Amino acid sequence: MINEDMQVQPGEEPVRPETKYTPGTHKLSEYNWLADLPFDDRCNEVVEVRFKNTRKGFYRNVNGLRLEVDDIVAVEASPGHDIGYVSMTGYLVREQLKKMKIRPVVEEMKKVYRKARPVDLQKWDEAKKLEDSTMLRSRQIAENLGLAMKIGDVEYQGDKTKAIFYYLADERVDFRQLIKVLAEEFHVRIEMRQIGARQEAGRIGGIGTCGRELCCSTHLTNFISVTTSHARYQDLSLNPQKLAGQCGKLKCCLNYELDCYIDAQKEYPSREVSLELAGGTAYFVKMEVHTGVYWYSTDPRIAADMTPVPVERVREIIRLNRKGIKPESLLTGPHRDRIGKGNDLLLQNSGLTRFETKSQSREGKGKRRSFHRRNERKQK
Numbered sequence: 001m002i003n004e005d006m007q008v009q010p011g012e013e014p015v016r017p018e019t020k021y022t023p024g025t026h027k028l029s030e031y032n033w034l035a036d037l038p039f040d041d042r043c044n045e046v047v048e049v050r051f052k053n054t055r056k057g058f059y060r061n062v063n064g065l066r067l068e069v070d071d072i073v074a075v076e077a078s079p080g081h082d083i084g085y086v087s088m089t090g091y092l093v094r095e096q097l098k099k100m101k102i103r104p105v106v107e108e109m110k111k112v113y114r115k116a117r118p119v120d121l122q123k124w125d126e127a128k129k130l131e132d133s134t135m136l137r138s139r140q141i142a143e144n145l146g147l148a149m150k151i152g153d154v155e156y157q158g159d160k161t162k163a164i165f166y167y168l169a170d171e172r173v174d175f176r177q178l179i180k181v182l183a184e185e186f187h188v189r190i191e192m193r194q195i196g197a198r199q200e201a202g203r204i205g206g207i208g209t210c211g212r213e214l215c216c217s218t219h220l221t222n223f224i225s226v227t228t229s230h231a232r233y234q235d236l237s238l239n240p241q242k243l244a245g246q247c248g249k250l251k252c253c254l255n256y257e258l259d260c261y262i263d264a265q266k267e268y269p270s271r272e273v274s275l276e277l278a279g280g281t282a283y284f285v286k287m288e289v290h291t292g293v294y295w296y297s298t299d300p301r302i303a304a305d306m307t308p309v310p311v312e313r314v315r316e317i318i319r320l321n322r323k324g325i326k327p328e329s330l331l332t333g334p335h336r337d338r339i340g341k342g343n344d345l346l347l348q349n350s351g352l353t354r355f356e357t358k359s360q361s362r363e364g365k366g367k368r369r370s371f372h373r374r375n376e377r378k379q380k
């Protein structure tokens with residue numbers, strides 16, 4: 001933030017304000033795992049600049065400035081110039097460009113003009129102070145015009161000549177009249193950008209049900225569609241309250257382990273096959289993919305008398321059924337021993353008193369007895 005002491009007096013050298021970079025304190029933060037490599041001026045030909053929330057971009061360092069992470073720079077914009085923080089430099093930018101399939105030699109990039117001066121910083125600070133009031137006023141204007149949209153955020157350009165309005169809408173919105181009213185109200189160029197619910201959650205930030213910061217705020221930039229079939233593959237409960245994130249959509253993390261579950265199930269028998277036994281039919285209920293255990297029930301409608309069966313035994317029963325043979329039971333000796341061992345440590349010794357020792361329980365009993373004896377004496 002800029003204060004009055006930072007204004008340049010006649011005859012004085014402009015002093016750059018001190019800034020501190022703390023990794024992980026801003027959205028889409030990064031860790032420079034190539035920082036130990038020797039510095040090369042050619043590595044700073046392209047740098048990444050971070051603006052408000054999750055907006056970032058690559059800019060060409062045409063003036064050969066010695067830029068470091070968290071330097072405040074003035075970059076080319078359309079029109080005018082914008083102010084942002086340098087978020088990535090050196091070899092890490094090259095790796096990121098390769099990952100995003102961007103060729104800096106061929107593609108045109110906007111330029112880095114200079115390191116920000118105190119005058120630039122003062123105007124930038126004035127612009128940022130207007131964002132909240134502008135957002136609230138623009139929401140009132142959109143509501144008065146009867147537009148089915150929500151303006152989620154406003155970002156002013158560094159030179160205070162342009163404002164970006166981020167909005168959400170389920171359907172297409174004709175905001176031509178809105179742009180005219182906003183331009184007359186705020187006297188700046190207006191740009192409207194539509195974002196989805198996931199992008200809005202990433203811009204706002206927060207803590208997920210896992211206890212970590214939201215993925216859309218820390219590292220996710222490309223949002224892949226998520227459906228309930230992803231939860232079915234992983235045998236997750238189809239409870240909307242558990243599967244939905246803060247954006248109201250299905251959680252993006254349902255995609256993380258999906259490929260692993262799909263590959264594991266390729267070698268497993270079909271879930272649609274029921275097992276024919278001498279005493280009746282066993283119906284599939286659920287499957288533990290990574291432990292290789294199927295659960296079967298004697299009732300096709302409810303989970304009754306559920307029995308865990310190893311996948312090897314399931315294949316064996318299916319082969320016997322194809323030959324017309326119906327085994328006596330789902331489990332045999334070796335398969336029953338494997339299921340009986342159990343690998344889940346949480347289920348072992350899961351009683352409420354598992355952390356109490358015998359001495360502690362005896363001591364507690366003695367205290368309770370002495371307490372009751374004292375009460376009996378008082379009553380007498």
